[in-house]
Amino acid sequence: MPDFEPVLLKRINAKANPWLDAYRADGGYRGVTKALNEMTPAQVIDVVKNSGLRGRGGAGFPCGVKWTFLPKDHPGPIYLCVNADESEPCTFNNRILMEHDPHQVLEGILLASYATKASVAYVYLRYEYGVAYRNMQKAIDELYANNLLGKNILGKDFSLEVYLHRGAGAYICGEETGLIESLEGKRGWPRIKPPFPAVEGAFRKPTVVNNIETLACVTHVIDRGADWFKTIGIPPDPKNPRDAGSYGPKLYCISGHVNTPCCVELPLGITVRELVDRHGGGVWKGRKAKGCIPGGISMGMMTEAEFDTPLDFNGPGKVGCLGLGTAAVTVFDETTSIVDVLYNICRFFAHESCGQCTPCREGTGWMMKMLDRIRHGQGRKEDLEILDEVAKSIGIMPGTTICGLADGAGWPVKNAIAKFRPELEEYIRAGQKTTVALEMAH
Amino acid sequence: MAYLSEDLRQQILAYIPRYPSKQAVTLPALHIVHDAMRCVSHEAIREIAEMLDLSPAQVHDTMTFYQFFREENAPLGQTRLWVCRSLACGLRGGDALLETFCEKLHVEPGGTTKDGKITLEFAECLGACEGAPAVMVNDEHRHCVTAEKVDALIGELS
Numbered sequence A: 001m002p003d004f005e006p007v008l009l010k011r012i013n014a015k016a017n018p019w020l021d022a023y024r025a026d027g028g029y030r031g032v033t034k035a036l037n038e039m040t041p042a043q044v045i046d047v048v049k050n051s052g053l054r055g056r057g058g059a060g061f062p063c064g065v066k067w068t069f070l071p072k073d074h075p076g077p078i079y080l081c082v083n084a085d086e087s088e089p090c091t092f093n094n095r096i097l098m099e100h101d102p103h104q105v106l107e108g109i110l111l112a113s114y115a116t117k118a119s120v121a122y123v124y125l126r127y128e129y130g131v132a133y134r135n136m137q138k139a140i141d142e143l144y145a146n147n148l149l150g151k152n153i154l155g156k157d158f159s160l161e162v163y164l165h166r167g168a169g170a171y172i173c174g175e176e177t178g179l180i181e182s183l184e185g186k187r188g189w190p191r192i193k194p195p196f197p198a199v200e201g202a203f204r205k206p207t208v209v210n211n212i213e214t215l216a217c218v219t220h221v222i223d224r225g226a227d228w229f230k231t232i233g234i235p236p237d238p239k240n241p242r243d244a245g246s247y248g249p250k251l252y253c254i255s256g257h258v259n260t261p262c263c264v265e266l267p268l269g270i271t272v273r274e275l276v277d278r279h280g281g282g283v284w285k286g287r288k289a290k291g292c293i294p295g296g297i298s299m300g301m302m303t304e305a306e307f308d309t310p311l312d313f314n315g316p317g318k319v320g321c322l323g324l325g326t327a328a329v330t331v332f333d334e335t336t337s338i339v340d341v342l343y344n345i346c347r348f349f350a351h352e353s354c355g356q357c358t359p360c361r362e363g364t365g366w367m368m369k370m371l372d373r374i375r376h377g378q379g380r381k382e383d384l385e386i387l388d389e390v391a392k393s394i395g396i397m398p399g400t401t402i403c404g405l406a407d408g409a410g411w412p413v414k415n416a417i418a419k420f421r422p423e424l425e426e427y428i429r430a431g432q433k434t435t436v437a438l439e440m441a442h
Numbered sequence B: 001m002a003y004l005s006e007d008l009r010q011q012i013l014a015y016i017p018r019y020p021s022k023q024a025v026t027l028p029a030l031h032i033v034h035d036a037m038r039c040v041s042h043e044a045i046r047e048i049a050e051m052l053d054l055s056p057a058q059v060h061d062t063m064t065f066y067q068f069f070r071e072e073n074a075p076l077g078q079t080r081l082w083v084c085r086s087l088a089c090g091l092r093g094g095d096a097l098l099e100t101f102c103e104k105l106h107v108e109p110g111g112t113t114k115d116g117k118i119t120l121e122f123a124e125c126l127g128a129c130e131g132a133p134a135v136m137v138n139d140e141h142r143h144c145v146t147a148e149k150v151d152a153l154i155g156e157l158s
């Protein structure tokens, strides 16, 4: 493969100045100028639709198609909610974009708002990103001072306000309707859908929710065109009529037991092995990998033998994972106990379940308690069957919960039992880990 | 006299034009008060509610959903120090790091040092995984905080 020239990280890798003058000198806001002068909102939507850009927030929904779900000729207001909650464990690419190149993100926000006729964009930003918050605000202030935000942007019939809205440490506010409830000043309890946000979202008005990386991609799709975007990534599988393809660049996060944890930009479809070996500097301490979580912890687990799986929108599903997710790969080495990894994951979900749906609230807590018991040598032979049953019965897919948090909580448990059963059984039998000492032990 | 200072009230009121409903100012208002006063007291909740045309119960309901905000019985110290315990940090010693901080500061997670300088917390993924194990000082990340860097960090914050 010829060396890929970064798109989203281009200015960041070059350590370019993040502020407006420098961004413009590098060709920034060319897309906005083009859209406002030469394109109708419908044309902008068409280009994004034709580019095949799919949402980077986890669900992979085609971005332009989502925008067409807004009611036609609505009197407004229409809102854009920018999902900068990025709380999926092991994921940090949105942070890097906002901290180091805020205008690239803001240009995407302007373009998405123009296309969808949104008059206000709320950026729901997790509290933990203080630097991103201050850099985004500074960039927004620059835009207001330069007629790129506010009334009649660039003298055209397009006005937009952008406000940052800080979260308060709740993972569930990344789920799009939890986000909307939180924005409205309520508990971040996800809503039952339908109605979908496009029909009735923030403040009961039509609303588009998009992820930060998705919007950063929009910037380049409008500047360079749909055809260019499709030269990157993987086309649809001809044998799968429902596949919309995996086009464009992707920010992959690599962390855990690798030598050089980092965020790297590559065409969609890179394999886990290439990521780990080439970009993560290989597994640390000269060890071998036991496995990884492939796309944030909600997507399940892969064994080392599955590392040749391509990380596009289809790949992880072929080895039983939930999906591409956030494409954040966290490697655990051969000395790590799967029980410890699972306990850490289950503890997260038990802590972050919003508590609305009984199967999720009770199930996540139950799974954590069972793993804690197993971890401490009190496991029982029947535990794996019970864990598997709980994991399989919570979520939108089995139809027992309101949102997908519960599916994500069950998936790593199901995967671990299917893929690492001998190790789990051995741990339960012996009452302790039988492999070498652990990094995670305490 | 109002419990919240005029300055805090003005900061809160300045958010109202941003949203079509006053209730949406709840989180910004809670942050403003919490940052300045290190907790959100009952009296503060009452005044926020009054400014936003809500009942105090509505503000309290929202506030307690986010375990982030402290009530008046457990105010924050000067600095809030968060230690990440999620997977990427856990694989590189996050849990042990939290224990080290507990021992050195003589507090449990959630507690504040006797001199009121540091409140220690565990955090779920901070989004600083390339720098695991990571901590957060108020709202800014610190990367690769290995055991030998603990004393220096405590010294800086004390």
Ligand SMILES: Cc1cc2nc3c(=O)[nH]c(=O)nc-3n(C[C@H](O)[C@H](O)[C@H](O)COP(=O)(O)O)c2cc1C
Residues within 6 Å of the ligand: A054, A055, A056, A057, A058, A059, A060, A061, A063, A083, A084, A085, A086, A087, A088, A171, A172, A173, A174, A175, A176, A177, A209, A210, A211, A212, A214, A215, A403, A404, A405
């Ligand atoms: C439990 C849960 C947490 C989520 N967290 C995030 C998040 O932090 N950031 C994000 O962009 N999307 C998150 N999502 C996905 C959003 O609901 C939504 O699909 C996404 O923001 C849409 O944007 P996109 O189409 O640009 O990807 C989460 C979903 C679930 C079920």
Ligand code: SF4
Residues within 6 Å of the ligand: A172, A189, A190, A352, A353, A354, A355, A356, A357, A358, A360, A361, A401, A402, A403, A404, A405, A406
């Ligand atoms: S599935 Fe879990 S997180 Fe989602 S709404 Fe239900 S209880 Fe809340």
